Amino acid sequence: MRRYVLRRLAQIVVTLYLYLTLVFFILEAIPGDVSQIYIQNPLLTKEVREQLIRDLGLDKPIHERYFTYLANFFMGRWGTSFSHDRPVWDIIIERLPRTALLFLTATLISFYLGFVLGKIIAWRRGQLAEYASTVAGITLFTVFTPMLALLLVWVFSLQLHLFPIANFLDENKWQLVSLRAETIFNYMLLTLGVVTIVGLGLWWAAHRFIYRPWTRFFVLLGGFTGLFALTGYLWIAFGQCWDAFPQYGGRICNWQLAGDILYHMVLPVLNVTLISFGGTMLLMRNSMLETIREDFVMAAKAKGLPDSQVRDKHAARNAMLPVVTSFVLSLALAIDGGIITETLFSWPGMGLTLLSAVQEKDMPLAVAALVFVGVFALIAHLVADVLYAYLDPRIRYD
Amino acid sequence: MIKPETEEQARKSVTKLTVPHVPLWRIRIRLLWRSARDSWAMFSESKIGLTGLAIIVFFGLAGLAYPILRATVWSGPRYDPILASPPPVVEECIPGENCAPLPPSPEHLLGTDPYGRDILSQLLYGTRAAFVLGIFAALITVVIGTAVGAISAYYGGFVDTFFMRLADIILLFPLIAFLIVLSGLYASFGSQMDFWTLAIILGIYNGFGAITIVLKSQALSIKVKPYIEAAKVAGGSNAHIIMRHIIPNVLPLSFLYMMFTVTNAIFSEAVLSFFGLVDIKMSWGLMINVTRDAGYLGATTMMKFWWLWLPAGLSITLLCAAFYLVGRGLDEIINPRLRRR
Numbered sequence: 001m002r003r004y005v006l007r008r009l010a011q012i013v014v015t016l017y018l019y020l021t022l023v024f025f026i027l028e029a030i031p032g033d034v035s036q037i038y039i040q041n042p043l044l045t046k047e048v049r050e051q052l053i054r055d056l057g058l059d060k061p062i063h064e065r066y067f068t069y070l071a072n073f074f075m076g077r078w079g080t081s082f083s084h085d086r087p088v089w090d091i092i093i094e095r096l097p098r099t100a101l102l103f104l105t106a107t108l109i110s111f112y113l114g115f116v117l118g119k120i121i122a123w124r125r126g127q128l129a130e131y132a133s134t135v136a137g138i139t140l141f142t143v144f145t146p147m148l149a150l151l152l153v154w155v156f157s158l159q160l161h162l163f164p165i166a167n168f169l170d171e172n173k174w175q176l177v178s179l180r181a182e183t184i185f186n187y188m189l190l191t192l193g194v195v196t197i198v199g200l201g202l203w204w205a206a207h208r209f210i211y212r213p214w215t216r217f218f219v220l221l222g223g224f225t226g227l228f229a230l231t232g233y234l235w236i237a238f239g240q241c242w243d244a245f246p247q248y249g250g251r252i253c254n255w256q257l258a259g260d261i262l263y264h265m266v267l268p269v270l271n272v273t274l275i276s277f278g279g280t281m282l283l284m285r286n287s288m289l290e291t292i293r294e295d296f297v298m299a300a301k302a303k304g305l306p307d308s309q310v311r312d313k314h315a316a317r318n319a320m321l322p323v324v325t326s327f328v329l330s331l332a333l334a335i336d337g338g339i340i341t342e343t344l345f346s347w348p349g350m351g352l353t354l355l356s357a358v359q360e361k362d363m364p365l366a367v368a369a370l371v372f373v374g375v376f377a378l379i380a381h382l383v384a385d386v387l388y389a390y391l392d393p394r395i396r397y398d
Numbered sequence: 399m400i401k402p403e404t405e406e407q408a409r410k411s412v413t414k415l416t417v418p419h420v421p422l423w424r425i426r427i428r429l430l431w432r433s434a435r436d437s438w439a440m441f442s443e444s445k446i447g448l449t450g451l452a453i454i455v456f457f458g459l460a461g462l463a464y465p466i467l468r469a470t471v472w473s474g475p476r477y478d479p480i481l482a483s484p485p486p487v488v489e490e491c492i493p494g495e496n497c498a499p500l501p502p503s504p505e506h507l508l509g510t511d512p513y514g515r516d517i518l519s520q521l522l523y524g525t526r527a528a529f530v531l532g533i534f535a536a537l538i539t540v541v542i543g544t545a546v547g548a549i550s551a552y553y554g555g556f557v558d559t560f561f562m563r564l565a566d567i568i569l570l571f572p573l574i575a576f577l578i579v580l581s582g583l584y585a586s587f588g589s590q591m592d593f594w595t596l597a598i599i600l601g602i603y604n605g606f607g608a609i610t611i612v613l614k615s616q617a618l619s620i621k622v623k624p625y626i627e628a629a630k631v632a633g634g635s636n637a638h639i640i641m642r643h644i645i646p647n648v649l650p651l652s653f654l655y656m657m658f659t660v661t662n663a664i665f666s667e668a669v670l671s672f673f674g675l676v677d678i679k680m681s682w683g684l685m686i687n688v689t690r691d692a693g694y695l696g697a698t699t700m701m702k703f704w705w706l707w708l709p710a711g712l713s714i715t716l717l718c719a720a721f722y723l724v725g726r727g728l729d730e731i732i733n734p735r736l737r738r739r
Contacts, residue, residue, distance in 0.1 A: 015563065022567070138722060143719075146686060147686075147711030157663075158697060251446055358581075359673075363582075370579045373571060
């Protein structure tokens with residue numbers, strides 16, 4: 001296993017290098033260069049223009065610029081954003097957690113739902129439910145994302161008045177709070193991480209040490225209720241409180257601010273969930289249809305096991321592998337797919353940052369964001385491979 | 399009792415027995431026709447595929463109808479999908495009532511856009527753009543994917559490793575982000591990414607991606623078949639074997655992937671023109687972009703001016719879904735593991 005991981009790690013380093021090179025040369029291949037952004041300004045004299053080209057290093061030969069680019073990437077010198085007037089690195093670090101939380105939540109929900117539904121409709125092949133869900137799945141898979149987002153806004157915000165239309169938080173609520181939204185947001189991420197780890201531990205322990213199904217069920221129920229109650233208590237008891245405008249009760253506490261962010265997150269999460277749910281369901285259905293034909297499924301049926309057990313424990317677990325790959329790949333491409341959703345819901349994550357950087361001709365930020373998206377994807381790919389090798393021993397030994 | 403035959407008679411009966419001389423191309427066409435008929439019989443069993451095909455035919459007819467309609471019923475500048483005709487002078491302009499964008503009426507079946515252009519005419523014009531872009535990109539993809547897949551399966555070794563690693567990168571490549579940055583760079587350098595550049599980029603991108611992995615594994619299973627050995631023994635060159643034996647056998651699968659590529663290309667173009675990043679005269683994505691820029695996608699105006707964005711959005715969704723459905727239908731024919739029988 002360790003040898004496999006090391007080998008994949010080496011391959012990832014090579015791939016990363018190739019990716020960086022590819023990006024550099026594609027950007028080089030476009031007619032024109034960055035200095036043209038300034039050159040369009042008619043007030044610049046010829047001397048200033050030449051000075052500019054020298055300062056930007058554009059007079060150097062291409063191989064020298066290539067090595068500078070690589071060195072700067074690995075040293076973390078990512079430049080300064082034109083439009084924000086801040087180091088690019090700071091902006092990315094600020095925006096990445098927002099995208100991560102949004103997409104982690106949405107992807108987890110959609111993959112769980114897609115997995116469960118896909119396995120059920122494959123099992124009931126030929127029934128009306130299968131046709132209906134296949135059509136729904138394909139529609140969701142191919143729907144034009146902006147249109148879906150608009151429809152969601154129309155139904156949930158304008159008709160039902162359930163959720164806010166867009167944005168990351170309600171500025172009026174935060175007016176008198178002298179705490180940055182990032183701080184609260186990082187606490188939220190921390191909480192989520194701790195709760196996930198403790199929850200998984202609880203789940204594992206219950207399955208390892210308790211054998212009676214009903215006892216296990218009640219222990220888990222109690223455990224999770226306790227966990228959530230404790231988290232909520234800690235947030236309420238130890239959070240600071242701030243003055244607020246009278247319409248918000250004059251007083252607003254950290255847990256309410258966190259709630260505000262979560263409240264704004266619902267619609268974007270729903271949008272991403274719906275889109276990625278369709279693909280997962282179809283993938284699971286196909287994979288399941290292939291697995292059902294295997295002999296071991298027949299053997300399990302012949303043993304007289306109940307249908308649900310054959311489906312869940314014998315077929316679905318083996319059919320799960322492509323879905324796991326697709327899960328990690330979709331996490332890897334989260335930023336890419338998030339551009340549309342983030343733009344339409346004004347969610348200030350990586351995707352929106354990239355798009356607005358491009359629209360404001362802020363090339364250092366745009367290129368850095370693009371490179372970062374690729375690096376993020378590569379790391380996720382490595383995780384996928386390791387996970388895959390863990391789930392399927394055949395891969396480790398080839 | 400057997401009749402004794404003269405030499406003359408014997409020769410006659412032999413000439414009768416020989417197969418009448420038919421040129422090879424006619425046999426080929428007959429075989430092609432037969433396999434097409436069989437495939438169609440299988441394809442027509444899949445309701446999904448037929449639905450998709452029906453939608454594609456519908457949009458295809460709509461695209462063909464555009465020049466005819468433009469020449470007959472829609473003559474005149476008011477139906478020009480690209481150039482806005484000068485708006486009629488009204489005393490008090492109320493958008494949606496007496497001022498563009500006008501709601502659907504017998505004159506403009508789907509209303510007009512914020513510049514007074516006919517929406518239906520734009521929609522039909524955009525159909526052609528979507529088809530041309532999707533199919534052009536998909537053809538590039540299929541040519542590259544098939545060639546690369548066959549070559550890396552046949553030669554293996556370094557070539558194979560190189561193309562498979564490249565496919566790995568492509569699988570993880572943030573396409574939308576990349577296209578946005580690319581078109582942004584084009585824009586800041588004083589030009590704009592045009593339609594054909596976009597189609598070529600999409601075609602190349604997809605051609606080195608997932609399709610090569612799938613086609614390579616298919617080609618590998620063909621490479622070990624006895625008839626490849628036979629062709630080698632008979633003295634067939636590498637190029638001959640790849641062109642005549644491997645590629646024809648992976649073509650059905652590459653045709654299947656062509657469908658998925660069309661979906662991908664149409665969707666990518668729609669997203670990019672939705673953000674206003676492509677130099678294109680009119681397309682479905684651009685129609686929504688115009689609506690957005692004119693401020694009709696706001697909370698209060700969105701549903702009041704539904705005809706500005708809903709038809710275009712639905713068209714993108716439907717056409718993407720249609721090609722995807724045909725792909726799924728073909729999948730059930732080509733992939734034996736999904737077959738019902």
